[in-house]
Structure formats: C-alpha cells, structure tokens
Amino acid sequence: MTPAKNAPGGAKGAPSAARRSEASRRAILTAAVELAGEVGYAKLGIEAIAARAGVGKQTIYRWWPSKGAVLLDAVLMLSGAEAGAGGGVADGAAEEGATGLPDTGDLEADLKAVLRATAAELADPAFDGVLRALTTEVINDPALADAYAERLQAPLHAMKRGRLVAAREAGQLAEDVDLDVAVDLIWGPLTNRWLQRGGPLTAEYADRVVETALRGLRPA
Amino acid sequence: MTPAKNAPGGAKGAPSAARRSEASRRAILTAAVELAGEVGYAKLGIEAIAARAGVGKQTIYRWWPSKGAVLLDAVLMLSGAEAGAGGGVADGAAEEGATGLPDTGDLEADLKAVLRATAAELADPAFDGVLRALTTEVINDPALADAYAERLQAPLHAMKRGRLVAAREAGQLAEDVDLDVAVDLIWGPLTNRWLQRGGPLTAEYADRVVETALRGLRPA
Amino acid sequence: MTPAKNAPGGAKGAPSAARRSEASRRAILTAAVELAGEVGYAKLGIEAIAARAGVGKQTIYRWWPSKGAVLLDAVLMLSGAEAGAGGGVADGAAEEGATGLPDTGDLEADLKAVLRATAAELADPAFDGVLRALTTEVINDPALADAYAERLQAPLHAMKRGRLVAAREAGQLAEDVDLDVAVDLIWGPLTNRWLQRGGPLTAEYADRVVETALRGLRPA
Amino acid sequence: MTPAKNAPGGAKGAPSAARRSEASRRAILTAAVELAGEVGYAKLGIEAIAARAGVGKQTIYRWWPSKGAVLLDAVLMLSGAEAGAGGGVADGAAEEGATGLPDTGDLEADLKAVLRATAAELADPAFDGVLRALTTEVINDPALADAYAERLQAPLHAMKRGRLVAAREAGQLAEDVDLDVAVDLIWGPLTNRWLQRGGPLTAEYADRVVETALRGLRPA
DNA sequence: GCCTAACCGAGACGGTACGTCTCGTCTTTAC
DNA sequence: GTAAAGACGAGACGTACCGTCTCGGTTAGGC
Numbered sequence A, B, C, D: 001m002t003p004a005k006n007a008p009g010g011a012k013g014a015p016s017a018a019r020r021s022e023a024s025r026r027a028i029l030t031a032a033v034e035l036a037g038e039v040g041y042a043k044l045g046i047e048a049i050a051a052r053a054g055v056g057k058q059t060i061y062r063w064w065p066s067k068g069a070v071l072l073d074a075v076l077m078l079s080g081a082e083a084g085a086g087g088g089v090a091d092g093a094a095e096e097g098a099t100g101l102p103d104t105g106d107l108e109a110d111l112k113a114v115l116r117a118t119a120a121e122l123a124d125p126a127f128d129g130v131l132r133a134l135t136t137e138v139i140n141d142p143a144l145a146d147a148y149a150e151r152l153q154a155p156l157h158a159m160k161r162g163r164l165v166a167a168r169e170a171g172q173l174a175e176d177v178d179l180d181v182a183v184d185l186i187w188g189p190l191t192n193r194w195l196q197r198g199g200p201l202t203a204e205y206a207d208r209v210v211e212t213a214l215r216g217l218r219p220a
Numbered sequence E: 001g002c003c004t005a006a007c008c009g010a011g012a013c014g015g016t017a018c019g020t021c022t023c024g025t026c027t028t029t030a031c
Numbered sequence F: 001g002t003a004a005a006g007a008c009g010a011g012a013c014g015t016a017c018c019g020t021c022t023c024g025g026t027t028a029g030g031c
Helices: A022-039 A046-053 A057-063 A067-083 A107-123 A125-140 A142-169 A179-196 A203-215 B022-039 B046-053 B057-063 B067-083 B107-123 B125-140 B142-169 B179-195 B203-215 C022-039 C046-053 C057-063 C067-083 C107-123 C125-140 C142-169 C179-195 C203-215 D022-039 D046-053 D057-063 D067-083 D107-123 D125-140 D142-169 D179-195 D203-215
Strands: none
Touching (some): A022 A125, A107 A179, A107 A203, A125 A142, A125 B125, A142 A179, A179 A203, A179 B203, B022 B057, B107 B125, B125 B142, B179 B203, D022 D057, D107 D142, D142 D179
16 A cells, blocks of 8 residues: 555646655645544544644645645544554554455454454544544545545555455355355445444454354355 | 434423424425435525425424434334335335335345335435435434434334334344344344445345355355 | 603504504513613614513514614603603603693792703613613614604603793793794703713703803803 | 724633734724614624625624724724815814814804704714714723723813813913813713704704803803 | 745635523414 | 413524635744
8 A cells, every 4th residue: 555645636737746745745644634533524624634744735635626635634644643653544454464364274263353343443533533434524525436436446456355365265265156246245235334333343243244154144 | 113203302391392383394395305305415405495395494493302302203204104015214125014124034135126126216316315314314313313213214213124024033143143143143234235335235235244144255 | 751661662654553562561661661771772783682571573663664764663651651650751840740840930940940850860771771762773774863853852842841931921030932942952951961971960960051041151 | 082093892701803804993993984874882792793794793803892893993993084175073163283272262152063063963864873882882881981982081171171271272262161071061061962862953042051151151 | 045935824804603591473272 | 362471583683613815923944
C-alpha cells in the first residue's frame, strides 16, 4: 500500500504540486482524522478541518475536490503508516509487510487472526471515526467510490485474494470456488455488522464467520 | 412487517399524536422517498422535504427527531406497502405475505430467488435512493441505528432466520450452524457490494453467493 | 375616560359580544400589560399573552384585530382604573375625577404638577412598557392610529385643552393663542424625550418646559 | 453632518473592516431605505433587505448588530447625501452646507422655513418609511437609542441650538432662555404629530408652532 | 542576490440549509 | 356550545458552513 503522497484524490486540473506544502498536507489529513474521531461525520466540516490544521480553506480546496477525497487520503495515510507495522486499514494484520496477509499454512487460523485484528481496529475509536466518515461519503458519491475502489479497496481485496490463492494452491480450498465471492463471504459480515452496529465486533463473531464460511452451511 | 403508522421514529418527548395529521405524515414520507431518489442524500434536506410535501417545517420537527428518523419511517412505509404484495425492503420477495420468505422445500432455489429479488430491488432507483440515505444516517447516528435495528433490521433478520430454521428442520442445514451468522453470511456480501458499489448486483452474483455460502469453501 | 369594556379595538366584523367572557378579557389585557413591562415590545407576542392569560389564542383573535388593538384596550383599562384615583395615562393627575386637570387658579403651577406627574408615570416601568409597545404599534399602523386618536388621544387632548380654555377665560392666556398648538407645545417635548430617551424625565425639565412655553422665547 | 462611511452602527466586536465591501454596504443601506418605504416597518426583515441588496444575510449580521443599526446607518447615509444639497434629515434645510441652519437675520422666518422643510420631508414617503422604522427601533432598544442620540440626534440638536445661539447674540431671544428646552419646544410638536399621525403636517401648523413658541402663551 | 510567481494564512463574500420561533387559521376535545 | 389546547402551513429569525474570491506575506527557483 503506497502512501499516495502526491496523489490528490481524484482532482482533475490540479496545480503543479511542485510547491505543495507537505506540512500543510499532513496537518490537514491529521486534523481530518482527529476531528472525525472527535465529532463524528455529521459535524465534520471543511472549515473545522482547516481551522484545526491551522490552514486556509483554500489550501484544502486547492488540492482536494471534496471532503470525501480528503478522508480517502487521510485513511490512506493511516494505512500507509500502519502498513510497515503489520496492520492494514480495517482489514487485518500483515505478517509480511504491506504485501500480504499472514500465511502460517493454517488458513483458518490465519483468517481468524486477520478478522480478529480487523474487528479490533474497527472497534478502535481512532479508526472508527475516519472510516465511518469515509464510508459515508463513498456510499453517496460514485466518483469517490471509484477512487476508493481503486486506491483502497482493490489493493486490500487483492491482498485477501492472494491469501486465498495460496490456500487453494495448498489444497485447502476447493478448486472451483470463486475467490472473489469467497473474499466477500469472509469479510462482508464483519463490515456490515460494523457499519450498521448490528452487534459487538467480538473475536468470537470473527471466528464463527470464518468457520462457517469455510465449511459451509450444509450438513456433513 | 407492520405499517408502523403510529410510531414516530424514535422520538422521546413527542406530542400526544392524537391530533396528528395522517395526510401530512404520508405526504412527508412520500416526499422524502421521492427526493432521496431524485437528488440523492447529499442534497436531501428537511426544507426540501417540507416544500415538496406542502407542509411546514415544524410539522416535521414536531414528529421526528431527525432526518434519519423520517427516512426510517419512509422505508417502513414502503416496506409495509410492499409486504402484502410479496416484497420486503431490500430483502427479497415473500411468498406467504409478510410472514416469511418463500419455502418451496428447495432452500438453495429459494435463497437464490430471494437474493435475486433483493439485488433487483437495490438496483431500482426508487429504492436505492431512500435506502442509501437511510443507511448513511444509520451509520453515523447510534440512536437511529437502534431504532433501525429494532424496527427494520430485526424483523427482516427474523424472517430470514425463520427460513433457515425451517431448512434445518428439513435436514437441509447442519444442526450446529449458527443461524444468525448464516444469515449474515448469505445477505452480507450483497449489502456490501450495493453500499460500496463494489460491482454489479447481478443475478449471477446472487447465485454464486448462495452456492458458496451453502457448500463452503473447502474442498469436498 | 370610560373603561371601554365592550369595545374591541377597531374590529369590524366582530362577534356579538353577548357571550364574551369578561374574565378572559381582563386576563388578556392584564397579561399584555405585565408582559410588555417584563419583556418589552420586541418579545411581546400573541402566544405569550394567551399563555400568560391562560387563554386560547383564538380568544384573542376573535375579539381583537391586532396586537396593537389589544394594547390599546390594555392602556384604556389602565387609564380607566386610574381615572377615579386621580391619574390619567401618561398625561397627568386629575384633581377632579376623570373630567379634567386640576385647576387651582394658578395655571403655571397646575401645568407643572401635571407634567411632573406625567413624567413620573412615564418613568414607571409598569406604565412605560405598555405605552411604549402601544406607541410602537400606533406609529406603524394607521388604522390603529385612528382608533388611538379617537379613544385615547382625543379625550386627553380635550382635557388638556379644557384647562387652557379655563385659563384663557381667567385671563391667564392670550386671546389669540391657538390652544391646540399650545397643548402640543406643552406636552410635546416631554413625550419626545420619553420616546427617544433623549434625557431624564425630571421634574426640573417639566418645570422648565412649562415656564418656557408660557412666557415664550423672546426678550421681554 | 458627517457621512459616517466607516462607522458600523454600534457594533462592538466588529471585524477588522479592512476588507469590508463598500459596494455591499451601500447596497444594504439603499435596500433598507427602499424596503422601508415600500412595505413598512412591520414587513421589513433582514432577509428581505439581504435579498434586495443581492447580499448574503451574514454580510449584514457581520457588520451590524441589529436591524435598527442598519436603519440608523441608512438614515445617516441619506442625511449625508442630502447635507450638501441643502437638506437635513427630518430636520430642516441648511443654507450653509452641513454646518448650520439658515440665518438671514430674521429668526422667525428662518425657523418657519426650516420647520416647513422638515414637515415636507416627513410627509415624503421616501423619508417617512425609514425614519418611522428607525424611530420604532429606537423606542424599544436603549442601546440603539444611545447610538441614535450620539450620531444623529446630537449633531442635529447642536445645529438647531447653534441657530438659537446666534439669535440670542443678535438680541432676538431672551438671555435667560434654556436653549435646549427651546429646541425641544420648537421641534417637538412637529415630531409628535408626525409619529402619531396626530394631524396633517402643513406649513400652517409649522408656522403656528414657531409663532407660539417664540411669543409664548401669556397675554401681552 | 534580486525578481517574480506560486502557495500560504486569513477571512469576507453570496448563498443555502439548519433548527427555532411565532404568526394567524383551523380542528379537536373536554367541560 | 364554548373556549382551552394545540396542530397546521407559512415564513423570518440568527447561525453555521459551503465553495469562491480577494488580500498581504512568505518562499523558492530562474535570472
């Protein structure tokens, strides 16, 4: 997962970026993360971000096309910062840097570990705020949804899929399983529960989802 | 699914409701549905709803504590209106009125039918708008999330679970499967894909999710 | 000055008045006086008056055409109540009931006494509030101004003029003085100073106005 | 009479004013004057002024603490614009610019001319509207009354007093007359009659007031 | 080592929507 | 059968942000 330092989120006729102030950029993204955590999406405004960041509003409008784009970059910054330390954004711990999910040879155990980590991350107010805000924007902004899919969702999906590919090659998954659907099956329930607050994001729930997804619902 | 005619969405110190104008109530909910479909969540405001409904703003504020509460009632109205006609809200067709999902004896076929119907519904702009708006509010408003869970999510979940219970009794599901998790597993991926626009909501996808969920990921 | 008990202030198609509740009427006028004194004109509303009076809003709208009309009746009620006790409304004390200003034979002394009393009354918060509110309405509502002129201003003017007529007959005023202008000259400055808060309403000011008006500005 | 271009009406913690838009300021004051003349005080609202001026509401709230303050500045703008052209605001024509009332040596004639001009101005719908609205606010807002006294009333009073001082020096007024009271005596009746619509503002009335005030009421 | 172009902070601007308040009318309920 | 209670459509209030637009100040190459 690249830090995306020079990629204004989807801007078209963006300025040259040559003179762009990295300090302001970081201050803005940090402020966005903090505010999202403190006041929630509903009260998260451009003016508040600018004020918190000690930045003029124009500096935000110059480099990002929308609040959602700021949030996307903010989440990418977080995920980049975490990547080397073993964590993805809301998607589990990586044992081998940003390049993949852990692979101990035991798929079920690895998936449980990853989902437990994801659950913990989603329960962490520091992440919950921004992610919720970003998701809110993504839901209602197709253009942002594209950027989100491309820059955050796709890499994560590929990472997850990669682990499943390895498992299939190790004979732990059926040959004819659609791995994209499999990823949805494994990670979908957790995301849903988090977004809709449909219940506590416990390790037990994570485990049960993995177990059920792996073995299916039919009787033996 | 009850029409919820007399239940202001989560209001606490609400007025007596005795003198409440049913005509205004319906006009407001209808206007909310229409506007959500036409202009999207971002531009959906109380003033616009009131104007479209031919109603004073205070009439909205008097009976609903938030825009989200209006949207919840609006969706409940839609779901109530549809219930007798064979449709749930974003959750599939009912063969036997509001009391349950279709049960032909063939679980897989029934689930595919339901998920296909749900996918179609979510792709229908008329439903997409309100549901997206409602979900957006639910994500960011814990109080609304409670009301949503109680009045919309819980009944639908029970209905789905009911079908699975019947299937288990018919020997089509393993005895030790956690049916709540099973419901999440089956319906979660579709909801996610819809919300995040992660891909087209096709019948094929619906089928594949059902198949994969039922038989699991492991090799035979 | 008659109490004006049955005269809705300028209403045209007013109800029959036969069944009118005297208790409600008094409660409304009293509430108007009190509220005007407490919260001032800017915050004086029909709803507040009705609530304070323990009366339905419709009871006010049924009998008075405007807030100003209520205030006019309220002031008339006050002036009626005071009349027998020797006081007019904002226009000085009466020694001989409601029929006239004091006449001791000494015009200057009598006028000073009356103006001093008026000044005191205008400085009294209990009167200041209603009178200010009423005047405010009168300034901006020609219809109310007519009713005000007829029912409050005219009688008071006549009373003042009456004292001047008596003085002229006693040889204390020049024969060719226009007594209506004389009244304006004597009472105008005080009213102005009150309305515009142009200075303190002291007895000294009252005395000086009387002296100056009586003897004129030219050198002897 | 100074144009008061840079004096927001009584604002306390007002912004720096450095970047203030003069165009907006003029548009607002002009709109206030026009609307006051057209719809009257009762229907004169901030929103209407902003809309007419083509200005955001906040631009009014940013620079003026109240509607009355806007009206005061509006009247000052009018008076400033008129000053050089020979007219005061509701207070008579100036023969010698903004520095004083006409002085032909004949006090009575001069005062009559001034009061006639004032009467004409008060009868002019263009002035009547704003002045009535401003006066209404002044009556009910002590803070505004202070600003009014300082910025409009005091200069005008000084101007009037100045003419009387000159007259006294010319031997046309008694030495011991209180000139402040004299000013009230001369100008008070006209103001009152205008405000309360106590009668037509004719030249005859103006003349009679001047004559009566100058010579007093007592017999020769 | 200036010149000049950009980005920067700040914040005023024309707007829109908010949630509250009150208006004057209309309807229901309890006495 | 009257009037209190109060819901209703309407719309202004004053506030908060939106996204755009100047402002000077400062910075960083290109000369």
